[in-house]
Amino acid sequence: MLRRSRYSPTHVFRKLGSRQRPIVGLAIAAVGTFVYARRVIQADSSEDDPGLIIYTLLSQPDSLIATPTAIYRSSDPDPEQEKADEQTMVKMGLDALTDSGTIDGNTGIRRFYSASVPSSAPRLDSTLLSSNKMSTHSSWTIFTLHEGFLGSGWFNMQVLSRGLHASVFGNLIGLLSKYEHSPEHSDVGSMMTYVEEVQEDGFENAVCQTLKQTFLDMDNLMVHHPVESLASSPPPSKTSIIASIGAAIPGSSALVAFYDHDPRKLRVANTGSTRAVLGRKSGPKDNDHQTYSVHILSEDHTSNMAPGLFRAFGLGPYKWSLDVQKRLHRDFMGDPPLESSLEGPITAEPSVVTIDIQPGDFLVMGTSGLWNSLTNDEVVGLVGLWLNRRMTSVNNDAPLSQYQEVFLPSDLPAPVGADNTTMYQRWGVKKRFICVDNNVAQHLSRNALGGADVSWTATLLAHTPPRSSKLRDDVTVTVVLFNDNSW
Numbered sequence: 001m002l003r004r005s006r007y008s009p010t011h012v013f014r015k016l017g018s019r020q021r022p023i024v025g026l027a028i029a030a031v032g033t034f035v036y037a038r039r040v041i042q043a044d045s046s047e048d049d050p051g052l053i054i055y056t057l058l059s060q061p062d063s064l065i066a067t068p069t070a071i072y073r074s075s076d077p078d079p080e081q082e083k084a085d086e087q088t089m090v091k092m093g094l095d096a097l098t099d100s101g102t103i104d105g106n107t108g109i110r111r112f113y114s115a116s117v118p119s120s121a122p123r124l125d126s127t128l129l130s131s132n133k134m135s136t137h138s139s140w141t142i143f144t145l146h147e148g149f150l151g152s153g154w155f156n157m158q159v160l161s162r163g164l165h166a167s168v169f170g171n172l173i174g175l176l177s178k179y180e181h182s183p184e185h186s187d188v189g190s191m192m193t194y195v196e197e198v199q200e201d202g203f204e205n206a207v208c209q210t211l212k213q214t215f216l217d218m219d220n221l222m223v224h225h226p227v228e229s230l231a232s233s234p235p236p237s238k239t240s241i242i243a244s245i246g247a248a249i250p251g252s253s254a255l256v257a258f259y260d261h262d263p264r265k266l267r268v269a270n271t272g273s274t275r276a277v278l279g280r281k282s283g284p285k286d287n288d289h290q291t292y293s294v295h296i297l298s299e300d301h302t303s304n305m306a307p308g309l310f311r312a313f314g315l316g317p318y319k320w321s322l323d324v325q326k327r328l329h330r331d332f333m334g335d336p337p338l339e340s341s342l343e344g345p346i347t348a349e350p351s352v353v354t355i356d357i358q359p360g361d362f363l364v365m366g367t368s369g370l371w372n373s374l375t376n377d378e379v380v381g382l383v384g385l386w387l388n389r390r391m392t393s394v395n396n397d398a399p400l401s402q403y404q405e406v407f408l409p410s411d412l413p414a415p416v417g418a419d420n421t422t423m424y425q426r427w428g429v430k431k432r433f434i435c436v437d438n439n440v441a442q443h444l445s446r447n448a449l450g451g452a453d454v455s456w457t458a459t460l461l462a463h464t465p466p467r468s469s470k471l472r473d474d475v476t477v478t479v480v481l482f483n484d485n486s487w
Contacts, residue, residue, distance in 0.1 A: 054165055057099045057114045057127040086458040093461035098439050103131045107139040108261035110483050115441035116476040121465040124148040125367050125476035126161045138262030145274050147367040148252040159247040160313050164218050171214050179203050208352045211269040219348030223248045223316045227324050241332050248316035255365055264357045269350040270298035271311045273368040279380040281360045291413045292384040294376050297353045310346045318346045363480040369473030373423040373448035381412025386440045406452045407433045429456050441477040448475050
């Protein structure tokens, strides 16, 4: 199920607070046609309501996210039938939340796929998409991926996903208005051509700074704005303070991929444990076997991966002053003050990476549940395997014989390096992969949860929340296939 949300700039930030709202521009042309699982949704931005249209992928209500039920048979066990039953259970679990679609128009994107396998209820992950044809004759497409953590992280994630996507687009629109071509450059069709003539790398640097400041503004709106009123007179009511800091206490990660088609530039901003990698063809095909290289577009911002710096949204108790923590504890039944923070300063400022897109590139965005099971190399290799085998045309009701073709990490069409992942070792399961899904995001999810060991995947999916969150992480994946034809 796909939920369409129309966010005007005032609508988004009226809900989030009135102070320090990012500047949201209104220079939006038209949004294309989106195709999701045989559904066509037409979305146009009219003059009467120029608000940004954001599509929420994988948007089934949590009440519909069901764990597959075991199949009981009264007859004597049949090994072949038991295998088929396990495959049915796995299919039910993996099929519950999937999306795929194309974006109408000259966006440079061939197709996208999304899949999610939650381990908690409510879900802690969300994926959003918007695509707009700009007045510069380019198309802007933005994918965002959010992951909450620490107890009620779903609340932080929901508030963040509601505002960050619209803020990023709006602030980039505001930036665009400063760089649009002037009358003496009216013959220039591309904004980037004009920028290169006038200011060289000025626009690129401005985009990076805009992304960073937007992340910081959103975090400030959630974390610091609610407690500013503690010093006001008369003091705020206890209920209003408690309600306003609900999203500030837990934490969340956010990953934003912004693709500007005309200059073919992809910019990725990341804060937290979400991650993005890009796969690229490396060398000519050999008997229809294409190999791929791995390009890392983000890093994990945990205290182990980045000593002295921890990047995340929320986590208010680690960002508030000791005086604020004491006041919340004394007057609002807050937690005891933290005398010491994590290993270093905590910030929501993202790392930003820019890469030029080439024909046939693909982008993989995933939550920590994917990367705790699969390395960057394995993820790119699994997508490459899926592309080499032309799985888009395969019937998803794979016969039993198809499950018998097993691939080791060394069989994948990408160089496989060191494996520092933890989940397969924790489960005591050997990494062996299969390729049976016609949705490549679902293909990655399956292989992050047991792969060729279908019985183990069925076991993992059979556990329900809250028990399931102790055995596996939420796995949410979006794969974007860029055009493979000549530019």
